[in-house]
Structures are given as C-alpha cells and as structure tokens.
Amino acid sequence: MHMRSRTLLVLAALLALAGSESGASSKPCQDLAACIRELRELGKQENKYGGMGPESDRLKRQVLAFPGAVDALVPLLEDPNERVADLAAYALRDAAAIDPVHLPKIRKGLDRKLGWLAPALAGIGTEEAAREAVDRFLVSDSAPHNQEAFAVERFGRRAIPVIVERARCRTPCKDDVHYLLGAVLSGMGPERADAGPGLLGIATDRSASPQAARGALLMIAKLGADGSALEADLLRERERAPYLSRWIDEALVGIHSQAAGAIFAQRLVDEPNAIALRDLAEIGKAGRDAGPAVMAILERAPGLRPEAIKTLGYIGYQPAVPALVAALDDPVDVRVALASTAALGRLQATDALAALDRTASQHWYPPVRDAARQAASRIRTGANELARPREDNFAMEYFSDLADPDGLPTCKNHREAAVDEPAGTKLYARTSSRQLKRLSYASEVVSYGASDEAEQKAAGAKIIEVNPGNLMEHRQQIRQVPDVALRVEGGWLAGSSRGEWGGELVFIGDDGSSQRILDENVEDIFRLGTRLVATTGLAHLSMNNGALVELKKGADGRWTADTWRILPGAPAASFLVKPDGLLVKTMGRGAIVVNADGGMRMANCAP
Numbered sequence: 001m002h003m004r005s006r007t008l009l010v011l012a013a014l015l016a017l018a019g020s021e022s023g024a025s026s027k028p029c030q031d032l033a034a035c036i037r038e039l040r041e042l043g044k045q046e047n048k049y050g051g052m053g054p055e056s057d058r059l060k061r062q063v064l065a066f067p068g069a070v071d072a073l074v075p076l077l078e079d080p081n082e083r084v085a086d087l088a089a090y091a092l093r094d095a096a097a098i099d100p101v102h103l104p105k106i107r108k109g110l111d112r113k114l115g116w117l118a119p120a121l122a123g124i125g126t127e128e129a130a131r132e133a134v135d136r137f138l139v140s141d142s143a144p145h146n147q148e149a150f151a152v153e154r155f156g157r158r159a160i161p162v163i164v165e166r167a168r169c170r171t172p173c174k175d176d177v178h179y180l181l182g183a184v185l186s187g188m189g190p191e192r193a194d195a196g197p198g199l200l201g202i203a204t205d206r207s208a209s210p211q212a213a214r215g216a217l218l219m220i221a222k223l224g225a226d227g228s229a230l231e232a233d234l235l236r237e238r239e240r241a242p243y244l245s246r247w248i249d250e251a252l253v254g255i256h257s258q259a260a261g262a263i264f265a266q267r268l269v270d271e272p273n274a275i276a277l278r279d280l281a282e283i284g285k286a287g288r289d290a291g292p293a294v295m296a297i298l299e300r301a302p303g304l305r306p307e308a309i310k311t312l313g314y315i316g317y318q319p320a321v322p323a324l325v326a327a328l329d330d331p332v333d334v335r336v337a338l339a340s341t342a343a344l345g346r347l348q349a350t351d352a353l354a355a356l357d358r359t360a361s362q363h364w365y366p367p368v369r370d371a372a373r374q375a376a377s378r379i380r381t382g383a384n385e386l387a388r389p390r391e392d393n394f395a396m397e398y399f400s401d402l403a404d405p406d407g408l409p410t411c412k413n414h415r416e417a418a419v420d421e422p423a424g425t426k427l428y429a430r431t432s433s434r435q436l437k438r439l440s441y442a443s444e445v446v447s448y449g450a451s452d453e454a455e456q457k458a459a460g461a462k463i464i465e466v467n468p469g470n471l472m473e474h475r476q477q478i479r480q481v482p483d484v485a486l487r488v489e490g491g492w493l494a495g496s497s498r499g500e501w502g503g504e505l506v507f508i509g510d511d512g513s514s515q516r517i518l519d520e521n522v523e524d525i526f527r528l529g530t531r532l533v534a535t536t537g538l539a540h541l542s543m544n545n546g547a548l549v550e551l552k553k554g555a556d557g558r559w560t561a562d563t564w565r566i567l568p569g570a571p572a573a574s575f576l577v578k579p580d581g582l583l584v585k586t587m588g589r590g591a592i593v594v595n596a597d598g599g600m601r602m603a604n605c606a607p
Contacts, residue, residue, distance in 0.1 A: 436494075
C-alpha cells in the first residue's frame with residue numbers, strides 16, 4: 001500500500017475513534033426519550049476514557065437542548081448502573097436551571113459520590129442549595145481544586161452569605177476552613193467584593209474567636225484588588241488591635257493597599273528572600289514604596305539579584321533604571337541581564353534604548369539578545385503588555401528565568417578542541433569505581449513524607465497525601481561513593497550528585513581526614529587556568545539552576561567554596577577545551593564556554 005494511503009487510513013481510524021466511545025453512534029437523537037435511551041446504552045459500554053469523552057459531551061449537549069431534560073435526568077441519579085448515574089450527573093452539571101424540588105435527589109446523588117454532580121447545585125440556586133454546596137466543599141477530598149469548589153464559585157454572590165457565616169466559626173472550625181473558603185473566593189469574579197464587609201465585621205468583632213478573626217483577615221487577602229474598599233478600615237484596625245497586625249498586613253497586601261509597599265519594605269529588611277520578592281511583584285505598582293528596600297538587595301544579596309530586578313520592573317520603580325542599565329553587562333550572572341531587559345521594558349525606560357540596542361546586537365547569550373530586542377520594541381511602540389502580572393499562574397511567570405531557550409545549540413557535536421587532563425589527576429565513576437570507593441565518606445540523605453503513610457495505605461489510599469499537618473522529615477545516614485574526584489595537594493577534591501536528594505563537595509586527605517566544603521550537586525571538578533572550579537546545579541521539575549564554584553585552600557588548610565559564575569542552567573556535561581576554557585553543556589539552556597578569566601560565550605557547535 002502507498003505510504004500516503006496508509007497514513008490517510010490511520011488518520012481516518014483515529015478520527016472515528018475520537019468521535020465515538022466504544023462504537024456509540026454520533027448521530028443526533030431525534031427526541032428526549034431517544035437521548036435517554038442512548039445515554040443508558042452508553043452507560044453499559046466500556047469506558048475507555050476514565051472520565052467523560054467526546055461522545056459523552058455530544059450526548060450531554062443534545063439532552064440539555066430538549067425541554068424537560070432535567071426532569072428526565074434526575075431519576076437516573078439512582079440508576080443501579082453507576083456509569084449511567086455518572087452520565088446523568090455529568091449532564092446535570094451544566095444545566096442552566098434546575099427546579100429546587102429536585103434538591104433531595106441531587107443530595108442523594110452527592111451522597112452516592114457522583115463526582116460530576118456538585119455544580120448542579122448552582123443550577124438550583126437557592127440559599128439551601130448554596131449551603132449544601134459550601135458545606136460539601138469544606139469536607140470534600142482534593143479541595144480546593146475540585147468539582148465542589150467549582151460549584152461554590154458558580155454560585156458567585158449567592159454563596160457569599162454562607163461563606164461569611166461559615167467563616168465565623170461559631171463552633172470550633174477545622175484548621176483549613178478559612179484557607180478553603182479563601183480559595184473559592186479567589187476563584188470568583190468581582191462579586192467576591194460582597195464578602196468584604198462581612199469578613200471585616202468578623203475581624204473587628206471582639207467576641208469572635210482568635211481563629212475566626214485571623215482567618216477572616218486571610219480571606220480578605222484573597223479578595224485581591226476587589227477588596228480595596230476595605231483599606232481605610234483595615235488601617236484603623238491595625239492601630240486598634242496590634243495583636244492582629246500580622247494578619248491585617250496580609251489583608252492589606254492581598255487587596256493591593258497603598259500601604260503594601262511599606263509592609264514589604266520592612267519584610268525585606270528583616271528577611272530578604274525570593275518568595276517575598278515574588279509576592280511584592282504580584283501586587284504591582286501598589287508596592288512601589290518598597291523600591292528602595294529592593295534596590296538595597298541588589299548590593300547586599302547577590303543570590304537574589306535576578307528576583308530583585310524583576311520585582312523592580314513589576315512595581316514600576318523608575319529610579320532603578322540606571323542600575324538596570326548597568327546590570328545588562330553583568331559578568332557573573334546571565335540571568336541578571338535577562339531580568340534587566342524585561343524590567344526596563346516594563347518600566348518603559350526610554351533612556352535605556354541605546355543600551356538595549358547594544359545588548360541586542362552584542363551580548364554573548366542569544367536569549368538575552370532576543371529579550372533586549374523585545375524590550376526595545378515594547379518601549380518604542382508603548383506596548384507594555386507585561387506591565388500587569390498574569391493572575392492565573394504568576395509564580396510560574398515570575399520564576400521563568402529564560403523566556404524561550406528553545407533552539408539553543410545543544411552541541412551534540414562541537415568544533416571546540418578538547419583538552420585531556422593529566423593522567424592520574426581525575427577519577428570518574430565510569431572508569432575508576434574501585435579507586436573512588438576508597439574515597440567514600442559519611443553523608444546524610446534528607447527526604448520528606450507523610451507521618452501517617454502507613455495508616456493511609458491501610459485505608460486503601462493509592463496516592464499518599466502529604467500536607468503541612470502530616471509532613472515529616474526523614475534523615476538517612478549513608479556511605480557516599482563520589483561520582484568524580486580531582487587530585488590536589490595532600491588529597492582529593494571529591495564530588496557527588498544524587499539529584500533531588502542532594503549532593504556535596506568534600507576534601508579527602510591522604511591522611512584519612514575529610515572536610516565537607518559545599519552542600520550542592522557536583523557534576524565535575526576542574527583546574528581552569530590557575531583556578532579550581534566545580535560545576536554544580538540541579539534540573540528537577542521546574543528548577544534548572546547551575547553555577548561554577550571556585551575552590552580555595554586557606555592558610556589554615558581549610559577549603560572554601562565561593563560562587564564564581566552563574567550558569568544559565570544546570571550542567572549536564574563539561575570538559576576542558578583549548579586554548580584555556582571550560583565547555584559546559586547545560587540542561588536545555590545551550591552549551592557555553594567559560595574562559596579562565598571568567599568571560600563567557602556560546603560554544604562553537606558543529607551541524
């Protein structure tokens with residue numbers, strides 16, 4: 001058979017499968033009775049999708065198009081065939097309106113654990129149905145991201161009175177009640193502002209329990225800018241109730257209060273960290289008053305420079321422009337240059353155009369050149385589409401170090417001339433396992449799990465749930481055999497990498513002594529010119545970080561490790577190249593060469 005004909009047949013088969021579930025008809029049913037018969041027939045057939053597939057969607061739309069569909073579907077919630085009941089629940093989930101008379105049977109269907117049914121409560125729309133939805137959400141599995149949460153969010157402002165009432169905790173609440181209620185508020189639209197006065201009333205009610213007052217403030221934080229009308233009242237309450245100031249500050253930050261900048265400024269002075277910088281960036285220009293505190297981080301916390309620069313752009317701190325222009329030429333951390341281009345674009349920094357143009361044409365790293373071109377274009381056109389953070393997943397946007405590393409050379413083949421290291425000076429696990437075993441050292445593997453894992457397994461759980469309430473740290477003492485070792489005066493520098501389980505760099509003396517120098521995954525160790533450097537880092541899940549660490553031996557015989565150059569990604573492989581450089585293949589971020597003086601360039605890759 002001709003290849004093209006065979007391909008067309010395969011495509012036809014796939015299209016036929018996509019339009020059916022186990023051979024069910026895709027023709028429209030003629031009337032409601034026919035649709036119900038088809039639904040029953042579909043319920044008898046094997047479900048290949050594990051949930052609902054294309055035929056279920058088609059049938060749902062057809063059933064709901066007929067008058068009387070709800071009355072015909074509700075009795076099926078009690079069908080002995082659970083698949084039939086599930087299909088009926090799936091259709092009722094999207095019913096625009098459901099007569100309240102059906103609430104008892106829908107309640108029984110929910111008790112039967114029909115997973116698609118909870119949003120049907122919003123179709124009923126009564127106060128009683130809203131209470132049912134909120135209360136079932138609060139005790140549901142996998143909350144806050146489930147069908148019960150969707151049900152409450154669909155109610156919108158009709159669920160607000162119930163949400164506020166449950167937040168009062170007139171009887172002691174479970175610890176997660178306010179967290180869960182806040183989560184559904186954050187998933188609603190502007191109507192969530194209706195919850196503000198009631199929640200503020202709980203927070204300012206001296207007869208309310210401390211749990212309720214604190215929880216209500218944390219829920220106010222989830223209102224976002226829709227809760228901005230509460231700002232003045234919250235500021236007054238902070239003066240009246242200083243014991244609640246921590247939670248009031250969270251509320252003020254959450255609603256993007258103009259006081260948020262001062263709050264973050266103090267936090268960053270007390271404990272600068274990437275999470276605080278991200279949270280500050282998320283509130284945008286409301287955090288502008290924290291600008292000086294963020295600028296200070298550029299000088300006193302080198303490890304946080306990329307995050308600080310990003311944040312300056314998000315909060316619109318214009319005085320940062322000269323420092324951001326200077327950062328385009330940062331010789332240590334390429335992420336700093338990348339963050340600076342985006343920040344200058346957000347700031348619409350016309351004074352930076354000449355520097356951005358130069359960066360776009362001359363920077364050694366292609367993603368920085370691309371980002372500089374984009375930032376310059378954004379400034380020239382006034383198109384500041386990145387001025388406001390995305391609300392769907394800001395953390396992912398914020399922590400994306402490289403805008404688009406696709407297409408960077410991976411250097412499977414390269415034109416660089418490799419340098420062989422002197423015999424006897426380097427040991428690798430693949431070639432010198434016996435010698436490395438003699439350099440083994442004591443280490444510790446730290447992991448985390450559920451303290452009630454055995455109980456969950458005994459209860460039949462297929463997936464073990466880990467949460468802040470049952471999180472337990474496990475420490476296992478091991479004897480680690482290094483992956484690599486470099487001969488130095490008096491002993492060996494040895495490194496290990498256990499992936500997400502950690503790694504370390506140690507010195508093993510010829511006299512049997514040892515010193516733990518660095519707790520990082522070590523990929524390799526080299527003499528680079530007059531320097532001793534180790535390639536370190538980890539690529540795991542969304543993390544992809546790497547660095548070159550310089551190693552020095554002090555007059556007292558103790559070794560130290562200091563970050564020398566930041567790599568654009570974790571090292572996958574590395575080797576010395578002529579005339580005096582180190583080629584590092586990073587994980588998805590290109591292959592680069594670092595010279596002995598610290599200069600960096602892309603490797604010369606062969607086709």
